[in-house]
Amino acid sequence: MNTLSTLLTSSGVVKQFGEIRAVDGVNLSLKRGDIVGLVGGNGAGKTTMLRLLCGLYRPTEGGISFHSKSGENRPIHEIREKLGVVPESTGLYHRLTAWENIRYHSRLHGIDDDVAWNRTLRFANALSISDELHRHTRGFSRGMRQKTALLRALVHGPEILLLDEPTAGLDVTSARMVRELVRKLRDEGGTVIYSTHHLAEAQMVCDRIIIMHNGQIRCDGTPDELMAETNTGNLEDAYVALTSDVARTDSIEEKEGKMARIWRTLLTPSRHNKEVAEDE
Amino acid sequence: MSNFALRLRRVRTIAWKELVDFVRDWRTLVAVIVIPLLIFPLLFFALPKILQMEAEERQANVLDIIIQGDSPDQDLFTLFDESLLNYSSESLPNGLDGDLSQPMGDDERLRNMEVSAILRLQHNQTNGTWNYAILRDSTQELSGEAFSRILEDLKLWESNLTNETLVANGLDPEDTLNPIRWSGDSDNADVASDAEQAGWALSLFIPMIVAMWTASSAIQPSIDMTAGERERGTMEAVLCLPVKRFDLLAGKWLAVATISGTGVILQVVGLLFAVQFITSSNSFLQMPALSTSAFLLLLAAVLLFTVMVVAFELALAVRSRSVKEAGSVLGPMIILIIFPALFAQFINLEGIEGFWFAIPVVNILLAMRELLTDRVISGHVLIWFGSSLVYALLAAWYASKQFNREDLVESIS
Numbered sequence: 001m002n003t004l005s006t007l008l009t010s011s012g013v014v015k016q017f018g019e020i021r022a023v024d025g026v027n028l029s030l031k032r033g034d035i036v037g038l039v040g041g042n043g044a045g046k047t048t049m050l051r052l053l054c055g056l057y058r059p060t061e062g063g064i065s066f067h068s069k070s071g072e073n074r075p076i077h078e079i080r081e082k083l084g085v086v087p088e089s090t091g092l093y094h095r096l097t098a099w100e101n102i103r104y105h106s107r108l109h110g111i112d113d114d115v116a117w118n119r120t121l122r123f124a125n126a127l128s129i130s131d132e133l134h135r136h137t138r139g140f141s142r143g144m145r146q147k148t149a150l151l152r153a154l155v156h157g158p159e160i161l162l163l164d165e166p167t168a169g170l171d172v173t174s175a176r177m178v179r180e181l182v183r184k185l186r187d188e189g190g191t192v193i194y195s196t197h198h199l200a201e202a203q204m205v206c207d208r209i210i211i212m213h214n215g216q217i218r219c220d221g222t223p224d225e226l227m228a229e230t231n232t233g234n235l236e237d238a239y240v241a242l243t244s245d246v247a248r249t250d251s252i253e254e255k256e257g258k259m260a261r262i263w264r265t266l267l268t269p270s271r272h273n274k275e276v277a278e279d280e
Numbered sequence: 281m282s283n284f285a286l287r288l289r290r291v292r293t294i295a296w297k298e299l300v301d302f303v304r305d306w307r308t309l310v311a312v313i314v315i316p317l318l319i320f321p322l323l324f325f326a327l328p329k330i331l332q333m334e335a336e337e338r339q340a341n342v343l344d345i346i347i348q349g350d351s352p353d354q355d356l357f358t359l360f361d362e363s364l365l366n367y368s369s370e371s372l373p374n375g376l377d378g379d380l381s382q383p384m385g386d387d388e389r390l391r392n393m394e395v396s397a398i399l400r401l402q403h404n405q406t407n408g409t410w411n412y413a414i415l416r417d418s419t420q421e422l423s424g425e426a427f428s429r430i431l432e433d434l435k436l437w438e439s440n441l442t443n444e445t446l447v448a449n450g451l452d453p454e455d456t457l458n459p460i461r462w463s464g465d466s467d468n469a470d471v472a473s474d475a476e477q478a479g480w481a482l483s484l485f486i487p488m489i490v491a492m493w494t495a496s497s498a499i500q501p502s503i504d505m506t507a508g509e510r511e512r513g514t515m516e517a518v519l520c521l522p523v524k525r526f527d528l529l530a531g532k533w534l535a536v537a538t539i540s541g542t543g544v545i546l547q548v549v550g551l552l553f554a555v556q557f558i559t560s561s562n563s564f565l566q567m568p569a570l571s572t573s574a575f576l577l578l579l580a581a582v583l584l585f586t587v588m589v590v591a592f593e594l595a596l597a598v599r600s601r602s603v604k605e606a607g608s609v610l611g612p613m614i615i616l617i618i619f620p621a622l623f624a625q626f627i628n629l630e631g632i633e634g635f636w637f638a639i640p641v642v643n644i645l646l647a648m649r650e651l652l653t654d655r656v657i658s659g660h661v662l663i664w665f666g667s668s669l670v671y672a673l674l675a676a677w678y679a680s681k682q683f684n685r686e687d688l689v690e691s692i693s
Contacts, residue, residue: 054520056689080522087520089513089691095304096297107293108521110286149517 005069007032007160007191008053008076012062015048015215022048024215025062030193032159035186037202038195040212041243046195047088047164049212052076053193054085054162081109084158088165090149094138098129098148101137102155109156116155123151126184127177142169150178154185161185161192167201179205199235209235213243287527294523294531298505299538311500312539316493316547324554340364343396343426346389348372349380350403352410355440359433365426372400380413390417396426475569476654481555483652487645488621489547490582495617497543498590499610501536506598507606516689525683529594533679536590544582570654577661578651584665585644587672589617595679601691621645629655637663640671 055077624645
């Protein structure tokens with residue numbers, strides 16, 4: 001197995017929303033078998049980067065390419081069948097059972113139900129969720145939903161797994177199960193991109209950590225390399241040193257149309273006006 | 281599996297999942313199955329039944345009335361007795377000056393319901409005629425009932441007086457009052473068959489139902505499958521799959537069209553059942569007599585209309601990031617269907633100009649009206665089919681454009 005070959009490259013990727021550069025000139029190279037942690041605060045650009053990596057967003061500048069084992073390069077949005085994605089919201093249908101949720105995605109991947117079921121059972125046992133597969137997900141805890149979404153993302157045997165806060169809301173035991181599963185996937189040659197707020201989490205599970213801040217990559221390396229680069233004794237200090245400049249406050253998620261903006265402005269008393277009125 | 285077959289399978293998978301997800305909500309079943317099926321039977325059976333019960337209850341009341349002025353002959357008193365009117369007599373108030381309709385202080389008695397109505401009568405001694413006025417409070421049901429009974433009895437009394445006068449003058453009342461008469465059964469003179477009449481009668485209802493129910497029943501599933509998915513965050517996971525956005529739209533369109541189509545069919549069945557019950561015809565469903573071409577064109581008209589409306593609603597709903605936002609856009613949009621649909625009902629189909637068949641929504645309504653009366657006019661068919669096809673394609677193109685938006689992945693939550 002060619003576990004060290006390059007799988008994904010991002011060259012000068014920029015993603016701009018209006019005036020805001022959510023991702024600003026990101027160069028990245030991922031190898032097969034890597035577990036890469038994408039770490040950053042709110043508004044750092046992690047979610048946008050993940051969406052670029054799974055082809056949901058097209059870069060404003062630059063490009064992201066997938067390199068097949070045969071040496072062929074293809075844009076990322078053309079190889080979605082090789083991706084498994086667990087979004088932060090998990091994206092489960094509450095009126096369907098866990099298995100129906102998984103089967104829906106497997107069918108859209110063109111996988112036979114029998115094959116999908118066998119794969120699901122294998123991973124469900126590892127996550128201790130096999131007894132819950134025929135339950136509606138409406139009553140599921142956050143942890144159960146995360147596990148179901150993880151099973152759903154793995155059902156078609158993806159080459160790259162993109163996880164957005166995969167252990168958020170999970171109890172200690174469940175979070176450990178997820179981390180063990182991720183390592184197991186890596187051992188089998190899979191590549192995992194693991195977005196998280198928590199440095200400790202990233203340190204436990206990732207071979208390599210990418211720190212993002214204000215849409216840019218501030219550092220990319222193993223935990224030891226990050227600490228060495230910043231002359232700090234632990235990852236937290238390294239992170240603070242790398243992201244010490246002021247974080248931007250503009251939210252890229254709050255885009256709105258012209259009419260909506262004019263209407264909101266008209267109906268929202270500005271602080272300035274309020275102060276003038278109070279002075280009068 | 282070929283690429284096309286795989287895409288078809290995906291469309292089917294999406295549609296099936298949407299239907300299962302939608303139908304598992306019991307409120308949806310009530311909205312899609314129970315309400316359309318019951319709305320017309322309830323309207324046609326229950327409402328008249330309730331009205332009839334209310335009328336019977338009203339008619340069973342003995343109502344107090346006052347007769348002011350000259351006393352009529354015994355015939356009218358007999359009629360009042362039979363009509364359960366309990367009467368007492370008074371003289372006319374002073375100062376009426378020939379105008380019996382002036383309340384002159386009697387209005388309070390009516391307002392307080394001391395009496396239900398007051399009949400004022402004045403006999404003209406010179407020519408033997410009677411002048412009358414009935415005082416009543418039109419906002420009181422019992423007063424209205426008394427007014428109706430008095431009026432009915434006065435008509436019968438008048439008819440008796442007329443007949444007596446004619447007979448006294450040696451004239452036959454029937455020949456004198458009804459010199460021009462219909463010969464035979466008027467129904468036999470209508471050359472339209474029962475089925476044609478059914479088609480004409482249904483053409484007044486069915487196009488409206490199809491238009492309004494297609495538009496209104498598609499709103500909720502359209503919102504749930506687009507803005508709802510965005511709000512719940514399920515859309516992002518689906519967009520990461522190797523599914524073309526157009527296939528996603530097609531799957532969702534198929535599901536919404538199935539839901540609203542089921543609603544329309546059930547509503548039409550409910551209507552036919554109700555109409556059948558009222559007309560008490562022998563066959564269970566009185567179907568209009570349609571030629572095969574008219575029937576097929578009718579199906580094509582409904583299909584094109586559904587493509588257009590559902591695609592348009594999906595396109596508008598998917599632009600919204602929340603259910604609330606989508607509801608406030610699509611709710612008022614129903615007016616765009618209701619107004620033209622109402623308007624189209626009043627357009628005279630005889631000698632109608634061709635351009636009417638090119639106006640969106642109106643064209644399909646008129647086409648359905650024409651086809652339900654089994655009139656296949658090739659010029660009209662060409663215009664409505666061509667224009668509807670263009671509108672349906674435009675709506676599908678617009679929807680597909682909206683489904684390709686990059687911000688579809690974003691959610692308010």
